[in-house]
Amino acid sequence: MLEATLNFKLLEQCSKCGACFSICPSCMHIPGYDPRAVIQDILDGNHDKWLSSRHIWQCLECHHCLEICYQHYGFENAMTALRTIAAKKGIHPTQVKRGWEMFVKTSRLGEPALPARKKLGLPEPKASGAEEFKKLFALLKAAREKQENPEGKGSE
């Protein structure tokens, strides 16, 4: 349910194109960052070798590739899919993990800086939706488990 997936038909076209390479900031400024190689490996069935690579996280999600892509696809979709797979296997930069955990726990990535607000004369921050969010997140997990285990036989 609601998963990011790879689109092989579009990736086939990428392997003959590469136009976004010329506009991608990471391609320009990070030695060795080249989604063309990644895409070729995905097509050859070797996506595994990129899962522990730093490169898949160096995509800045700036959407430049998406905008110039004639398929409206973009390198980034391939990189996002690989990041999702890597994350599922528990391979991700520490800060990503930390951010995710804080998000799940509090529904935010930080709490309003109260003393500074007071000094600036800002109003009390509004109530957050943390409780409702937690419920919703639990519902999402339950719906997924039900989908994977329709009979209700044991869950992970």
Add this chain to the structure above:
Amino acid sequence: MKEFAVFWGCTIQTRFPFIEKSTRIVLESFKLPYRDIDGFTCCPEKSLVNNIDHGAFVVTAARNVALVDELDYDLVSPCTGCVSNLATVKGELKANPREKAEVNKLLKEVGREFKGTSKLQHLVPFFHDTVGVHAIKQKIKKDFSGMRIGIHYGCHMIRPSHALRNDDPLEPKKFDTLISALGAQSLQFMTKMMCCGQGLDRIDEHDRALHFARIKLKELKSLGCDAMVLCCPSCFLQFDNNQFLMEKEGEKFGIPVIYFTELLGLAMGYKPEELGMDLHRVDCTPFVKKWEALSTRPPREDAIEDGLNAPVDL
């Protein structure tokens, strides 16, 4: 004008409350119908949440949008990331009725419904489209003529364009138009559209993040830029905080980083401290000093007039 909820987002409220300050000052002075509402969570931040769980990304954003849908408000945010993420999910759900039904089935259990009827806008295009250049010009007490500004759009103000639909995604104009309306010169430079690179700090690659900041700051310095103007807390973090860290190591650029609402506030006559600009890491005083010096200069017309009236020495 339709009422709108302001979506402050986590980064501004956690790290840069002074950005909230200048935004509120400006919204108040324009008497805009903005509201603070209960119940928002993180938008959520795409690179952290979407990479780990696309489903959590979608339902969280859908719930935030549902809150404004319900009240029949629009939404405006001074954070590019928040708007871009919310709009991305809104676009995804509108294009995909099955997914929308799935999401709404979950939302229903917490008493919400995603409709996607509210308009989601970033503050800069909002000022351009909804407030309008004309209204802005009427509020200016002292413009920025003679000042050289390097605009940093911030990727997510304009992209992905299929979701945001607010400007040309590769050659945007609206921010430039606003800066010109304030009388400043908006510099055209090679790295203008380059991503700030702050994302690299989030994946434990601090040196590389500095490298990205350095590229743009170096170019702006070489062009005699008086300040970089932007409207995204992540980009602000990258160029203010990281520039400061480089300065501490002896690499000085001296490019003040000014939030759009701060620049607008200055033009409207607010003091830098009222706008919270004294809380920046990189000193904004050189910018303000130069601006003041320029505006105490007699107008050019006077100089010509004086020349014409001066006694002729034959």
